[in-house]
Structure formats: C-alpha cells, structure tokens
Amino acid sequence: MIDPVKILRRAWHILWNYRTLWIFGLILALATAGSSGNGGNNGVQWREDSQSYEGPSYSSAQEFFNDVGREMEKLFREGIPEADSSGEALTAFLWLIGVFVLFTMLVGIVVAIARYVSETAVIRMVDEYENTGTRMTVRQGFRIGWSRTAWRLFLINLIVNLPVILFFLILLIAGVVIFLAVVNGNATLTAVSVVPMIGLVFLTIFVVIILSIFLGLLRHFFWRVSVLEDAGVGESLRRGFAIVRENWKSVGLMWLVMIGLGIAWIIVSILAIIVTIPLVIVTGIVAAIVAAIPGLLLVGVFSLFLGGPLPWIAAALFILPLFFIIAFSPWLLLGSWQTVYTSTVWTLTYREIKAIPALLPQPEEEPVGD
Amino acid sequence: MLEIGGWMTPVGLLAAWVFISTSFLVNEVLSVANNLGLLSSVSDWMTFGAVSITDWSATLGQFGVLSGDGLNWAASTEAFTRTSLPQLTLQVSIALLYLSWIAIWWARRRREAHGQLLEG
Numbered sequence: 001m002i003d004p005v006k007i008l009r010r011a012w013h014i015l016w017n018y019r020t021l022w023i024f025g026l027i028l029a030l031a032t033a034g035s036s037g038n039g040g041n042n043g044v045q046w047r048e049d050s051q052s053y054e055g056p057s058y059s060s061a062q063e064f065f066n067d068v069g070r071e072m073e074k075l076f077r078e079g080i081p082e083a084d085s086s087g088e089a090l091t092a093f094l095w096l097i098g099v100f101v102l103f104t105m106l107v108g109i110v111v112a113i114a115r116y117v118s119e120t121a122v123i124r125m126v127d128e129y130e131n132t133g134t135r136m137t138v139r140q141g142f143r144i145g146w147s148r149t150a151w152r153l154f155l156i157n158l159i160v161n162l163p164v165i166l167f168f169l170i171l172l173i174a175g176v177v178i179f180l181a182v183v184n185g186n187a188t189l190t191a192v193s194v195v196p197m198i199g200l201v202f203l204t205i206f207v208v209i210i211l212s213i214f215l216g217l218l219r220h221f222f223w224r225v226s227v228l229e230d231a232g233v234g235e236s237l238r239r240g241f242a243i244v245r246e247n248w249k250s251v252g253l254m255w256l257v258m259i260g261l262g263i264a265w266i267i268v269s270i271l272a273i274i275v276t277i278p279l280v281i282v283t284g285i286v287a288a289i290v291a292a293i294p295g296l297l298l299v300g301v302f303s304l305f306l307g308g309p310l311p312w313i314a315a316a317l318f319i320l321p322l323f324f325i326i327a328f329s330p331w332l333l334l335g336s337w338q339t340v341y342t343s344t345v346w347t348l349t350y351r352e353i354k355a356i357p358a359l360l361p362q363p364e365e366e367p368v369g370d
Numbered sequence: 371m372l373e374i375g376g377w378m379t380p381v382g383l384l385a386a387w388v389f390i391s392t393s394f395l396v397n398e399v400l401s402v403a404n405n406l407g408l409l410s411s412v413s414d415w416m417t418f419g420a421v422s423i424t425d426w427s428a429t430l431g432q433f434g435v436l437s438g439d440g441l442n443w444a445a446s447t448e449a450f451t452r453t454s455l456p457q458l459t460l461q462v463s464i465a466l467l468y469l470s471w472i473a474i475w476w477a478r479r480r481r482e483a484h485g486q487l488l489e490g
C-alpha cells in the first residue's frame with residue numbers, strides 16, 4: 001500500500017517550491033473554470049404556482065413565430081429611434097455579435113489546446129523534478145507540453161466523458177419526443193407509464209453519475225500512462241485500467257482522501273474568496289485601467305458604423321473577458337494552486353504505484369538440479 | 371471487519387450524496403414537466419414539489435401580523451427554506467461526516483505510526 005500522507009506532503013512541497021507550475025495551473029484553472037459546471041443543479045428549483053402551463057398548439061406556436069418575425073423585421077427596418085440607432089446600425093450590430101461568437105469559439109479552441117498542453121507539461125515537469133530534481137522554465141514546460149501526447153489527452157478525456165454526453169443527449173431527445181407527443185395529443189402519460197419512467201430515469205442518472213465518477217478516477221491513470229510512458233490512446237486505457245485494478249486498495253484510499261481534501265478545499269476557498277475581496281477590488285481597478293485603452297479604441301472603431309449606445313455595448317462584449325481575467329486573477333491563482341496540487345498528487349501516486357513491485361522482496365530462485 | 375467498515379463509511383457517504391443529488395435532480399425534472407402540463411393526468415394523485423411554498427407567510431399576512439416588505443422577506447425566506455435548504459442541509463451534513471471520517475482515519479494512522487516508532 002502507498003502512503004497517502006507522504007504523497008500529500010511531497011505534493012505540497014512541490015507546489016510551493018516549483019512556482020513555474022503555477023503558470024500552467026493558471027491556464028488549467030482558466031480552461032476548466034468554463035467547462036466544469038456542477039451539472040446545472042444550483043439548488044434553486046423552478047416552482048411556479050399550481051397552475052400548469054398548457055403547451056401551445058402548433059398553430060399558436062406558428063402565430064407566435066410569425067409575430068416575432070414581423071417584429072424583428074420592423075425593428076431592423078426602423079431601428080430604435082429612442083436610442084438613436086437606425087435599422088442599418090442594428091444589422092451591423094447583429095453582424096458584430098456573429099463576429100464575437102466566432103471570436104469566442106476561436107478563443108475556446110486556443111484555450112482547449114493550451115489546457116491539454118498544460119496538463120501534459122505539469123505531469124512531465126513534476127515527473128522530471130522527481131527524477132532529477134531539475135526545475136524547468138516556462139518555455140521548457142511549453143516545449144515538452146506541446147506534443148502529440150496533448151492530443152491523446154484530449155481523446156482520452158473525450159472517451160471518458162462520452163457516457164455522460166451520450167446519456168444527456170438521449171435524455172434530451174427522449175424529453176423532446178415525449179413533450180411533442182403529449183402536446184400533439186399522440187400520447188397520454190398515465191400513472192402506469194409515469195411511475196416506471198421515473199424509476200428508470202432515476203436509476204439511469206444514478207448509474208451514470210457513479211460511472212462518470214469512476215471514469216474520472218481512471219482518467220488520472222490513463223493520462224499518466226499516456227504522458228509518462230508515451231503510450232497511445234488504446235494502450236493508455238488498457239494499462240491505466242490494469243494499474244487501477246491491481247492496486248485498487250491504494251488507488252481507492254488515495255481517491256477517498258482526495259475527495260475529503262476537495263471538501264476541505266471548498267470550505268477554505270470560500271473563506272479565501274471572502275478574505276481576498278479587497279484584493280479583487282484593487283485588481284478590478286487595475287483591470288479597468290488596462291481594459292480601458294483597448295476598450296476605447298474598439299468604441300472608436302465601432303462608432304464608424306454603429307450609433308447610439310451600440311458601440312459601447314459591442315466594445316464591452318469584446319473587452320469583458322480580458323477585464324474579468326485581470327480582475328479575478330487572485331481567485332484564478334487559488335484555482336491554479338488547486339489544479340497543480342491535484343495533478344501533482346496523482347502523478348506522485350502513479351509513480352509510487354509503479355515503484356511498488358521494485359520495492360517488494362524478490363522470491364529466491366530455486367537452485368537448478370536439486 | 372473493522373477495516374471493511376472503515377472503507378465502507380466514506381463509500382456509503384458518497385453513495386448517499388449521489389442518491390440525494392439524483393433525487394433532487396429528478397424532482398426538478400418532474401416539476402418542470404408538471405409546469406409544462408405533461409403530467410396533468412397524474413398530478414391529481416401525485417405531488418410534484420410543494421403545492422405552495424409560502425403557506426406560513428401567507429397565513430401571517432392574512433392575519434395582519436406581517437405586511438409590505440416584512441411579508442415579502444418572510445415569503446422569500448420561507449420559499450428558500452422549503453426549496454433549497456433541505457438539499458443544502460443534507461449535502462453539508464454529508465460533507466461534515468466525510469470530513470469526520472478523514473479526521474478519524476488521520477488520527478488512527480498517526481497512532482499506528484507512533485506505535486511502530488515505539489516498537490522500533
């Protein structure tokens with residue numbers, strides 16, 4: 001069995017003595033902040049009064065869309081005179097939103113690439129530090145992160161998340177089909193059909209959550225086999241699973257301890273967020289000053305073809321991500337520490353598990369001929 | 371036996387947490403479906419969520435004990451207490467129990483290490 005406390009202490013030491021890792025942690029925190037939602041369950045439940053909403057019939061829905069179409073046409077023809085915006089300016093604004101969506105998608109792709117490069121870099125840097133004691137620079141880190149392995153990590157992550165993605169797609173399609181069938185009068189939900197359906201949905205969600213937690217645990221090992229042993233995707237999955245199966249006690253204990261640390265971290269980070277509010281106000285002011293120059297430039301450019309408040313709104317759309325990154329950088333740093341620490345713990349766990357067979361006493365060979 | 375119990379405590383707590391989260395998720399899905407009128411045929415014998423989430427504050431308002439902003443605050447507090455608080459309480463309880471397990475595990479581990487040191 002591995003010693004979890006020894007690993008946690010060593011990871012703590014590496015976190016504070018190898019600060020280059022923080023840079024990659026910042027990228028990871030930035031990239032995972034957008035993708036790691038909490039399942040959309042924010043604890044707030046939508047409950048109106050007991051009156052049920054009657055679904056619109058097909059003709060009324062069509063009327064509604066026709067109405068919306070007419071209003072939109074009028075809006076883009078006449079503009080908003082109260083806001084000093086002509087129809088042409090609104091059309092240009094709509095094009096600008098299209099450009100913004102495209103820009104966001106491009107940034108998303110760049111951030112995703114940076115995320116997997118950083119994941120690879122952190123794992124390799126920690127491994128190298130443990131092997132030789134060498135601390136790499138940011139440039140060296142990017143150089144070892146920028147490899148085919150980063151692409152493999154993306155593929156492994158996709159495979160690991162596939163059950164959840166498929167399940168929610170099926171659930172969404174089933175929901176839409178049932179909704180349309182009931183609204184069009186093709187099906188009626190009775191108690192006989194509703195109760196088993198609720199049971200089935202409950203059981204499926206329960207199993208999918210358990211499965212995704214288990215795959216999330218396996219992913220740490222799939223990634224490390226891929227990065228540290230330069231294995232392909234299939235090979236990483238096979239060997240990663242074998243490692244976890246053979247050392248399930250060590251892996252299980254480490255996983256349970258890490259969940260506990262995760263809970264403790266939530267409490268600590270809430271306190272840290274409260275404590276650092278004054279600092280965030282300061283960084284917010286700095287962010288406002290930094291974002292003001294490119295923001296005003298954008299307002300100037302957009303004013304060439306937009307009127308009223310539209311140039312300001314469009315400029316704010318483009319400049320707000322930069323503002324938020326600078327303003328909330330102290331909280332981003334907290335996220336960076338958490339991601340680097342977690343990654344380091346799993347890298348050290350992987351190394352310890354791989355070292356166990358070498359530490360075990362070898363059985364004595366029987367003399368030949370006796 | 372003690373070791374198995376030690377392992378099953380956090381696993382059981384996690385399973386309970388997943389079970390509770392799933393229950394609340396399914397409850398939300400059913401509430402939405404009911405609000406869309408999909409479950410109108412069964413909603414007369416099956417309750418999806420609370421029928422009224424501001425019973426007490428409404429009663430206090432009717433008797434004239436509360437009015438205006440005070441009544442609004444009471445209604446908001448009661449709605450929060452009835453909808454979000456049970457979920458929050460259950461999850462916080464599980465988190466605290468989990469942290470207790472970690473603390474016990476840590477203490478046991480230290481005691482064992484101390485014992486080994488004395489034997490050595």
